[in-house]
Amino acid sequence: MAVELLIIPCLADNYAYVVHEAATDTTTVIDVPEAPPVLKALNERGWKANLILLTHHHADHIDGVQALSAATGAKIVGAKADAHRLPKLDQEVSPGEKLAIGMEHVEVLPADGHTVGHIAYYFPEGGLLFSGDSLMSWGCGRLFEGSAQQMYDTLSRFSELPDETLVCSGHEYTEANGRFALSIEPENPNLIDRMENVRAIRAQARPTVPVELGLEKATNPFLRGDDPKLRAALGLPESATPVEVFTEARARKDRF
Incomplete structure (x- = not known):
């Protein structure tokens, strides 16, 4: 299934991601460090965000969420276990669940380690893993809340995905x-x-x-x-x- 992926630089070294499925005109944003760069990218393409998926509660991943949701009407999705420290969620999810997004069935994966309650999103048809600050490009997130065993277990689960999976992590590190x-x-x-x-x-x-x-x-x-x-x-x-x-x-x- 054809999807278009946008990588949007935010703040000093963060990334937001946008996945657009042309067949259903579905647009999904993953993490919003700040709203203006994401809105600019959406407006340039004539896309309207339908969903915002959150990986974890750190400010540099969620500070732009409410502004983007207000501007686009996008529904906010995040971890039930983290709901008390995320922006108000329209849908709470837990690891093991699947989200019907356009023609995709997105898998919610546990990603504890960097924080407790961190989740990741795997788009099997698109071959995309949005790992937030768990698995990073050539690294992994610092263990602020979780244990080494938790992060090891998270990375081990990710390692079982197909080698051609594209890892979309939260920073330019x-x-x-x-x-x-x-x-x-x-x-x-x-x-x-x-x-x-x-x-x-x-x-x-x-x-x-x-x-x-x-x-x-x-x-x-x-x-x-x-x-x-x-x-x-x-x-x-x-x-x-x-x-x-x-x-x-x-x-x-x-x-x-």
Whole structure:
């Protein structure tokens, strides 16, 4: 099914996303750090937002929600578990539910770790994963509320999706995340090649997202807990479990 994806830079380094399904003229916005750039993009194309999907409660993902909803009439959808700290929701959802959006049946996935109550949205027909601040391009979100085990479980679930899935994360952090990955494995050719590509993209002031999940699985240290090369690079014993590898990598990233 053909959908058009817009990546809209907001604030200093945030992204909002718009998915437009031409066949049904359905327009969905995922997270709204600020309303004006999103409204501008919609107006330029003659689209009217029908739904706003929220991943989590942090201000840099929701501050523009009410203004966008007021301007367009879009209904606001978010996690039932997070409803007490989100803008007023028109529809509360829980992990495991599916949303009928146009011709899509969007899956609501649990994404605890960065926050508790964080959710993600998977569009199986469009091959799109809106991961908010859980799985990031070449990284993962900081553990503000959840545990390392929760984030590891979240990323493990995402890893089961098709490799061609496009990961749409909430920030332009790819180059910084890549510098961290290379600090652990400076001679890894996959990381070196990816960094060259990322720097070329950023030199043109283009977004580095979305990114294919298969590339994340090959290069993102937070998805490689079972890789013996990464485990050795972190100085962990052979007995270290994948979640222990993840925990060590996340602790190092916090200090990086």
